[in-house]
Amino acid sequence: MSGGMGENRMQRIRVTASRTYDVCVQEGLLARAGACVAGVCRASAAALISDETVFALYGETVKASLEAAGFRVVCFLFPAGESQKNLTTYGEILHFLAACRLKRSDVIVSLGGGVVGDIAGFAASTYLRGLSHVQIPTTLLSAVDSSVGGKTAINLDSAKNQVGTFYQPALVLCDPLALRSLPEQSYREGCAEAIKYGVMGDERFFSELLDTPVCEQLAHVIAHCVMIKRDCVAADEFDLGNRRLLNLGHTIGHAVESCSRYTVSHGYAVAIGMTMITRAAWKRNICKEETLDRLCAILERYGLPTETEYTADALYEAARSDKKISASTLELVLPEDIGRCRLEQIALTEFPAWLRDGGAR
Ligand SMILES: NC(=O)c1ccc[n+]([C@@H]2O[C@H](COP(=O)([O-])OP(=O)(O)OC[C@H]3O[C@@H](n4cnc5c(N)ncnc54)[C@H](O)[C@@H]3O)[C@@H](O)[C@H]2O)c1
Ligand SMILES: [Zn+2]
Numbered sequence: 001m002s003g004g005m006g007e008n009r010m011q012r013i014r015v016t017a018s019r020t021y022d023v024c025v026q027e028g029l030l031a032r033a034g035a036c037v038a039g040v041c042r043a044s045a046a047a048l049i050s051d052e053t054v055f056a057l058y059g060e061t062v063k064a065s066l067e068a069a070g071f072r073v074v075c076f077l078f079p080a081g082e083s084q085k086n087l088t089t090y091g092e093i094l095h096f097l098a099a100c101r102l103k104r105s106d107v108i109v110s111l112g113g114g115v116v117g118d119i120a121g122f123a124a125s126t127y128l129r130g131l132s133h134v135q136i137p138t139t140l141l142s143a144v145d146s147s148v149g150g151k152t153a154i155n156l157d158s159a160k161n162q163v164g165t166f167y168q169p170a171l172v173l174c175d176p177l178a179l180r181s182l183p184e185q186s187y188r189e190g191c192a193e194a195i196k197y198g199v200m201g202d203e204r205f206f207s208e209l210l211d212t213p214v215c216e217q218l219a220h221v222i223a224h225c226v227m228i229k230r231d232c233v234a235a236d237e238f239d240l241g242n243r244r245l246l247n248l249g250h251t252i253g254h255a256v257e258s259c260s261r262y263t264v265s266h267g268y269a270v271a272i273g274m275t276m277i278t279r280a281a282w283k284r285n286i287c288k289e290e291t292l293d294r295l296c297a298i299l300e301r302y303g304l305p306t307e308t309e310y311t312a313d314a315l316y317e318a319a320r321s322d323k324k325i326s327a328s329t330l331e332l333v334l335p336e337d338i339g340r341c342r343l344e345q346i347a348l349t350e351f352p353a354w355l356r357d358g359g360a361r
Helices: 031-039 052-068 087-099 115-130 142-145 183-200 203-211 218-235 242-247 250-259 266-283 289-300 312-320 348-357
Strands: 013-017 020-025 045-051 074-078 107-112 132-137 150-155 159-166 171-174 329-338 340-347
Touching: 013 052, 013 218, 020 031, 020 218, 031 052, 031 107, 031 171, 045 052, 045 087, 045 312, 052 074, 052 107, 052 242, 074 087, 074 115, 074 183, 074 312, 087 115, 087 150, 107 115, 115 132, 115 142, 115 159, 132 142, 142 218, 142 329, 159 183, 171 218, 183 218, 183 242, 183 266, 183 289, 183 340, 203 218, 218 242, 242 250, 242 340, 250 266, 250 312, 250 329, 266 289, 266 329, 266 348, 289 329, 312 348, 340 348
Parallel strands: 020 171, 045 074, 045 107, 107 132, 132 171
Antiparallel strands: 013 020, 150 159, 329 340
């Protein structure tokens, strides 16, 4: 993947939540991570947390940069994959931090995708009641989504992300060059989330994604998505109102993921969920057919799925057991047009009809 417009200035997006921090986007930032971390905290030690895959690619660069900036660096690595985002790994991280005598004034630096960021963030928010966390997202999904907003999490057997905290990082460093090594599927998943931002609130950005492949404008896409998410989060840090527009495609998407026992990946499930809710919205005269056509066109261009085999009944059952769904109602994010969505509460019992309108058998 190429870096884009040819220029390489740092884009700095300031996020204001319960704490204020910058998301920096620039090619080559990994090698300057140490100086950036030193700019936001007075730590003497840095715990670098990563998965084995990402560390093999970029770990030494970041470690050397932290050492050059004067930090004592200790590294905790775990095998890559969602299944590692669990209590056992979390416990191991805590024991590691204690064994390395990390203090409250020290810093945790997470290098990796959403799995690393979520579990390292949870450890950072709880160890010694909280120490600074610098996120270095290395997947497109984590750059445009999980590294901003301050949600940390681990999974329990009963549900994904069932345990966690709201804990804002001290700094987020995105290096688009580090995304060049992403597997195709992971890249596409990130594109699905970027497209979501366009559908949710920015028609012009949607058109940009249609006209120019994300991989040719990575820095711009990351910075722009972060700004959209920033604006939602700033208005609503604790997920009580408009932040929930970010859930576009996610209610049905989660049901698809759960029905597939997580063999359908998150970004693909979101692509399916966005298509289904938009089709249902069109059937109910909430948007025009053109809105659905444009959405399907962009998803297909990015090699993303738009349909599922699961029946309305199976998806309904999956949704009913979702922790985010309170007793009897469900909130849908409904596209009125590309770039404009609204929230609507429905009775849970109405959901199967929405799923059928969305195209499920
Ligand atoms: N906190 C939030 O707000 C939030 C939001 C969305 C998703 N999430 C969480 O994020 C997780 C998914 O994130 P993800 O898709 O980044 O998954 P991930 O962290 O598992 O990364 C996907 C795979 O790509 C590899 N990888 C990462 N960076 C790479 C690179 N630059 N080059 C080559 N390989 C690389 C990883 O080793 C891993 O195998 C889920 O656990 C989800 O719950 C959290
Ligand atoms: Zn998502």
